Amino acid sequence: MDKSKLKKDVTIVYAVALMGLIxxxxxxxxxxxxxxxxxxxxxxxxxxxxxxxxxxxxIEFGVKQIYVKELNRVDRCITCHMGYExxxxxxxxxxxxxxxxxxxxxHPLQKYGCTICHGGQGYALNKEEAHGFIEHWEEPLxxxxxxxxYRPPDRKVLLQMNCNICHRYDTLTPGAxxxxxxxKLVKEKGCRACHKINGRGGVIGPDLTYEGxxxxxxxxxxxxxxxxxxxxxxxxxxKNPKMVSPESIMxxxxxxxxxxxxxxLLTMSWKKVNLxxxxxxxxYTALADLPTPxxxxxxxxxxxxxxxxxxxxGCFVCHSISVFGxxxxxxIGPDLSNALEDVQSRFGKTLENFIKEPTGTMSIVLGSQIMxxxxxKVQVVELLTKxxxxxxxxxxxxxx
Amino acid sequence: xxEVKVNGKKLTKRSLFWTWAPRSEKEAGDSIVRNLLLHWFxxxxxxxSLSWGYSLWLGTITATLFLxxxxxxxxxxxxYVPSVERAYQSVKDIxxxxxxxxxxxxxxxxxxxxxxxxxxxxxxxxxxxxxxxNGIGVGQNRPLNWIVGVILLLITLFLSFTGYLLPWDQLAxxxxxxxxxxAKNAPIVGEWIRFVLLGGHEIEQNALIRFYVLHCFxxxxxxxxxxxxxxxxxxxxxxxACVDNLVLSQKKEKxxxxxxxxxxxxxxxxxxxTVQVETxxxxxxxxxVNSVPFLIRRIGLVMxxxxxxxVLISLFIHAPLEEPAxxxxxxxxxxxxxxxxxxxxxxxxxxxxxxxFVLNGALVGGILIPGILVILLAIWPYxxxxxxxxxxxxxxxxxxxxxxxxxxxxxxVIVLIIIGTYMRGPNWEFYFPWEPWPxxxxxx
Numbered sequence: 001m002d003k004s005k006l007k008k009d010v011t012i013v014y015a016v017a018l019m020g021l022i023x024x025x026x027x028x029x030x031x032x033x034x035x036x037x038x039x040x041x042x043x044x045x046x047x048x049x050x051x052x053x054x055x056x057x058x059i060e061f062g063v064k065q066i067y068v069k070e071l072n073r074v075d076r077c078i079t080c081h082m083g084y085e086x087x088x089x090x091x092x093x094x095x096x097x098x099x100x101x102x103x104x105x106x107h108p109l110q111k112y113g114c115t116i117c118h119g120g121q122g123y124a125l126n127k128e129e130a131h132g133f134i135e136h137w138e139e140p141l142x143x144x145x146x147x148x149x150y151r152p153p154d155r156k157v158l159l160q161m162n163c164n165i166c167h168r169y170d171t172l173t174p175g176a177x178x179x180x181x182x183x184k185l186v187k188e189k190g191c192r193a194c195h196k197i198n199g200r201g202g203v204i205g206p207d208l209t210y211e212g213x214x215x216x217x218x219x220x221x222x223x224x225x226x227x228x229x230x231x232x233x234x235x236x237x238x239k240n241p242k243m244v245s246p247e248s249i250m251x252x253x254x255x256x257x258x259x260x261x262x263x264x265l266l267t268m269s270w271k272k273v274n275l276x277x278x279x280x281x282x283x284y285t286a287l288a289d290l291p292t293p294x295x296x297x298x299x300x301x302x303x304x305x306x307x308x309x310x311x312x313x314g315c316f317v318c319h320s321i322s323v324f325g326x327x328x329x330x331x332i333g334p335d336l337s338n339a340l341e342d343v344q345s346r347f348g349k350t351l352e353n354f355i356k357e358p359t360g361t362m363s364i365v366l367g368s369q370i371m372x373x374x375x376x377k378v379q380v381v382e383l384l385t386k387x388x389x390x391x392x393x394x395x396x397x398x399x400x
Numbered sequence: 401x402x403e404v405k406v407n408g409k410k411l412t413k414r415s416l417f418w419t420w421a422p423r424s425e426k427e428a429g430d431s432i433v434r435n436l437l438l439h440w441f442x443x444x445x446x447x448x449s450l451s452w453g454y455s456l457w458l459g460t461i462t463a464t465l466f467l468x469x470x471x472x473x474x475x476x477x478x479x480y481v482p483s484v485e486r487a488y489q490s491v492k493d494i495x496x497x498x499x500x501x502x503x504x505x506x507x508x509x510x511x512x513x514x515x516x517x518x519x520x521x522x523x524x525x526x527x528x529x530x531x532x533x534n535g536i537g538v539g540q541n542r543p544l545n546w547i548v549g550v551i552l553l554l555i556t557l558f559l560s561f562t563g564y565l566l567p568w569d570q571l572a573x574x575x576x577x578x579x580x581x582x583a584k585n586a587p588i589v590g591e592w593i594r595f596v597l598l599g600g601h602e603i604e605q606n607a608l609i610r611f612y613v614l615h616c617f618x619x620x621x622x623x624x625x626x627x628x629x630x631x632x633x634x635x636x637x638x639x640x641a642c643v644d645n646l647v648l649s650q651k652k653e654k655x656x657x658x659x660x661x662x663x664x665x666x667x668x669x670x671x672x673x674t675v676q677v678e679t680x681x682x683x684x685x686x687x688x689v690n691s692v693p694f695l696i697r698r699i700g701l702v703m704x705x706x707x708x709x710x711v712l713i714s715l716f717i718h719a720p721l722e723e724p725a726x727x728x729x730x731x732x733x734x735x736x737x738x739x740x741x742x743x744x745x746x747x748x749x750x751x752x753x754x755x756x757f758v759l760n761g762a763l764v765g766g767i768l769i770p771g772i773l774v775i776l777l778a779i780w781p782y783x784x785x786x787x788x789x790x791x792x793x794x795x796x797x798x799x800x801x802x803x804x805x806x807x808x809x810x811x812x813v814i815v816l817i818i819i820g821t822y823m824r825g826p827n828w829e830f831y832f833p834w835e836p837w838p839x840x841x842x843x844x
Contacts, residue, residue, distance in 0.1 A: 003447065006694050013701050020708040023715065031500065063497060074489075076496070123492040136570075136722040138843040146844055215729035216841035228841040 035126045036063070039080040043096050051088055063125065068113040070276045075113040075122035077130060084109070103175070117162045118142060138216070150231060152261045154178075164269035166279050169198065181258075182266035189253055190329020193317045197270070204314055204369060205250060212271035220245060234264035249369070251318075251332040302326050309383055310336070313370050323390040333361075340388035352381050421693070428690040440631050442639065444688040445695045449640045454529070454794075457702045458522035464706040465515040466623060472508040473616065480566065482612035484605045487568035488724045495721060502718060509719035511710050512560050516739050519556045523549060523777075527806050530799055532781040533791040534637075535644020542641065542791075543781035545633040550778045552626050555619055557739055562615035564737050565608060573725035574734040576603055576611075582736070582743055585762035586771075603727070641792030646687060648789060732826040732840070741820030742813045743770055748828055773809070 040061050048056035065076040083089040083096040090098045107117070115122040120141040124130040132140035140146060142158040152158065160176040167173040172180050186192070192201035195208045214230070221228040223244050224236050233244065238260035241250035255263070291299065302311045307324030310316050316326050318333035334342060343351045347359060355377045358366050366372065372380065422428035429443040448454055479498055481490040494501035526532055532546035565576045580603070584594045599606030638644065689695075722731075736744045743766050750761030750769075780802075790796035795803060823830055825837040 003689060006447075006450065006689065006698070009694075009697050009701055013697065013704065016701065016705050016708055020704065020711065023708065023711050026715070027500070027503065027711075074493075123489075123496050125496050129496075136720075138723060140844050149844075215726065216843050217729055217732060219841065221841055228839050230841065230843045233841075 036079045037061070039095060040082065043082045046092065046096055047083075047086075047089075050092070051086075065122075066109055066113045068111065068116075070111070070279070071113065071116055072274075073113045073115060073122055075115050076125055077114040077118075077120065077122060079125060080127070080130075081114075115139070116165065118159065119162065149227065150235070150261065151257075152178075153258045157261070158265065161265040161269045164266065165271065165273050166275060167281060168270065170281060178258075178262040178265055179269070182262035185255075185259060185263060186266070188329075190317075193314075193329045194250070202314065202317065204317060208267060208270060210270055210272045212268045230268065231264055234267055235260045238263050249365075298325075298327075306386070307383070309379060313372070313376075315370065318365075321387055323387050323394065336384060337387050337391040339384045351384060355380055422690060425690070428692050431692045440635065441691045441695055442635065443691055444684070445691050446639070446643050446646060446688050448642045448646055448687070450689070450695060450698055454642050454792075455640060456521075456525055457698075458518055458525050460699055460702045461706050462515060462518040462522055463627065464703045465511045465518060465710070466627070467703075468511045468707060468710055469508060469515065470620065472504045472511070473620075475504050476508060477616055482566065482609055484568060484608055484725075487566065487608065488721075491567045491569075491721055495719075503714055505719045506714035506717065507710055508563075510714050510717055512563060513738070514710065516556055516560050519553050523553060524806075524810060527780075528803055529641060529792055529794050530784070530786065530790045530796055531641035531792055533641065533784065533786070533788060535641060535788050535791045536648060537638040537644065540637045541633070542637050545630060545637065546781050547778050548626055548630050548633070550774070552623065552630065554774070555622055555626070559615060559619045559623065560739065561737060562611040562619065565603070565611045566615065567719075567721055568608065568725045569720075570722040570725060570729075570731050571720055573603060573727070574731055575737050576607070578734055578736040578744060579740055582740070582747060582762055582766035585760070586767045587763070590767070603725075643792070644788070645792040648791075733824055733828050735820065735824070738817055738821050742816035745816040745820040745824075746770075 040059070044056050044059050047059065059082070063076060064079045064082075065074050066078060067074045078084055081095040081097075083092055084099040085104075086098050088098075089096055092098070113122065114120070118141055119132060119139045121130055121132045121134075121137050121139070124132075128134060129137070131143075131145065133145060142161060144155075146158055147155060150158070154177075157178045160179045163173055163176045164179050167176065167179070171183060186197065191197065191208075194202045194205035196203065197208050199209060201207075216228075216230050219230060219233045221233060223246075224233055226232065235257075237244040238253075238255050239257075240252055241248045242252065253259075302308070302316065302325065305325055307316075307321045307326045310319070310321055310324070310326060315336070316328050318328055318331070319336045320326055320328040320331060321336045323337040340351050343349070343354045347354055349357075354362075355366075355372070422431055425443075432439065432441060432443050476494065479490060479494050479501065481487055491505070494505050496502070498504075526546065526549065532542050534540040534542050561576070561579060565572045580594050580598060583597070584590045586593060595601065597607070597610065598604075599610050634640065735741060746765030746769055747761045748765070750765035752759040752761070784799070784802060786796065786798040790798045819830075822833050825831040826840070831837060
């Protein structure tokens with residue numbers, strides 16, 4: 001190397017330092033012009049236009065946040081959504097719009113923050129990341145953007161999912177129509193015959209109490225077309241369980257979009273959340289998700305009546321036995337009241353032989369779900385013979 | 401000469417500051433001796449050592465990256481909370497609300513990746529120039545400095561690895577899971593090493609605090625001590641290896657009738673000649689310059705350049721932060737940090753499936769192969785029997801074969817890393833870069 005080359009170092013030092021200076025300037029420009037500042041000055045201008053200069057003066061600039069220690073959340077949404085508590089901005093465009101007052105009265109911001117209901121990323125300070133439609137953020141804003149993807153029959157319903165974080169033990173939650181509807185369906189369709197929900201229910205299907213905590217990776221999407229998400233999986237599964245998971249014995253209930261989306265919102269809301277006790281609403285017995293006296297009575301009759309055996313074994317999940325007062329929620333299989341003759345005509349063998357060597361679906365059910373001992377098999381035949389006698393009698397009386 | 405009064409004592413300006421433009425050799429030497437930072441360097445330095453082409457300045461770049469990492473790391477230490485409940489949130493806050501927080505974190509992350517890369521490149525350079533070999537000086541021990549370098553490489557990897565866990569997100573958690581599971585397969589001690597490292601059998605709070613203390617104190621301290629020694633040894637060994645080469649070729653050229661040199665000894669008790677005397681150049685004026693300002697300026701330039709480069713890429717490449725760590729959900733694919741991906745790739749390749757029987761490759765691919773490579777690397781100077789004419793020369797003919805083998809191994813490691821990073825999709829299946837991966841499911 002030539003000594004003269006070393007002299008050039010001075011020039012290069014200056015050139016590199018100049019680059020450093022330029023980068024520093026770029027950094028500072030970026031630092032002093034964040035996205036939220038634009039919204040804040042726009043808000044000030046909007047307020048001075050609509051509500052007068054005086055009011056606009058009171059607006060303070062800077063990052064704003066709600067820290068809810070109890071929920072371990074920090075929500076910086078109000079840095080841009082500045083009008084949330086202002087009077088007179090009810091019809092303003094977002095993000096300046098006033099938040100509906102009735103809900104805030106019951107759910108004060110200082111106690112709840114924003115994201116526990118709305119979803120989104122409270123930490124973030126720019127729109128894209130705050131609304132959460134980015135990689136590695138699984139709780140996006142439950143708003144228009146998502147509804148444009150999933151197209152529920154009604155608008156502003158996805159948000160209701162999060163109402164049920166606190167209201168999960170209520171039967172009716174004012175304002176959460178979809179959740180209320182889904183809870184009604186859970187009762188009517190008898191989901192609890194197979195599934196445990198909130199600690200109550202059967203063991204044939206998986207426990208759904210914390211279904212909402214399942215991660216996206218834990219579902220099988222191989223039979224789902226289009227966008228792969230937990231939400232899409234549930235909707236498709238509610239509409240047609242067998243198509244989504246062929247081994248499933250869950251019956252198809254003939255749900256439409258509305259039902260499927262409502263139930264999806266409900267199941268996805270069942271999460272294990274560490275809520276302080278005061279966050280659960282005071283449940284009045286009439287509202288709480290508990291069986292009504294009639295339901296309790298019916299259940300008691302089913303469990304203690306003549307057909308108790310079939311209830312305890314779980315046969316009633318698919319089969320009604322009307323003569324014993326047993327009503328199946330799912331009604332997938334035929335009524336067993338006349339099984340004695342029905343089995344003969346369907347399978348060409350006697351009930352006794354069929355119970356010993358079942359064919360078709362029943363061979364799977366009796367081989368894997370409901371295991372019967374020999375004496376229980378005898379009992380089944382006895383009981384169903386008794387049921388058939390009762391059935392014949394009813395037939396005769398009804399003919400007369 | 402100006403005088404400054406400190407605590408009533410008179411200090412001359414000369415004793416506090418050194419001159420940037422020495423007017424004599426003595427002043428230049430003085431400037432070096434007087435200053436702690438400059439004390440590492442000799443008063444004069446050969447042009448070859450200063451050139452871009454010989455050393456590529458990779459060691460200086462690495463040291464600068466370490467400096468950047470220390471400075472940004474100290475800032476991050478004020479902001480980060482090493483607890484499984486708070487770690488993720490504190491990193492989110494660094495990203496979003498701390499002034500320049502995202503930028504400092506990006507600089508830290510990018511410098512960390514670059515440091516691993518540059519330590520490796522520095523090692524490649526030293527190997528290819530045969531700079532781990534002793535030349536002609538007495539008291540040289542370059543093989544020892546090479547071993548220190550190998551240890552520094554391993555510590556750098558471990559530093560980066562321990563830092564990887566700290567954000568406590570899915571990326572962190574599963575990379576450490578993969579990494580520590582590979583370590584588990586070491587014979588006899590594997591299980592124990594993992595237990596000690598994690599403070600238990602699970603990656604939990606104990607693991608986090610251990611990684612944190614290792615990352616912020618023990619490993620940087622180890623680097624600092626070894627790095628100081630590494631630098632000191634360079635002087636003890638008579639400077640960069642290219643100097644030996646220069647001296648040798650000069651002497652061959654000019655001293656036909658034997659070497660004339662002085663022997664300093666303490667009352668005749670010391671054997672041999674000192675390094676400085678032995679390696680002194682015959683034609684000093686032609687081949688050397690004063691360290692001040694030439695060496696100092698070039699070091700400053702390299703440091704500044706490295707800094708500006710890191711700043712520049714940090715504007716565009718941000719530090720990743722995925723979902724919070726969730727031990728119940730394994731991302732598909734789960735990958736180790738990139739510099740360990742060649743090991744993960746080796747494990748995958750050496751895992752043999754014969755019917756239902758699976759022979760896990762973790763021992764062969766994850767422990768034996770890299771273990772042998774590291775040991776070979778460390779002892780290589782003692783196996784390299786080439787003459788001292790190959791010291792400090794790029795691609796010496798004498799060392800052709802070993803250079804080729806070394807380069808092929810480096811190339812294989814790099815290829816495996818590239819495959820592991822860019823071409824392994826879900827279930828560790830192979831995808832070409834232009835092939836889309838199957839869409840990963842989301843919650844909504």
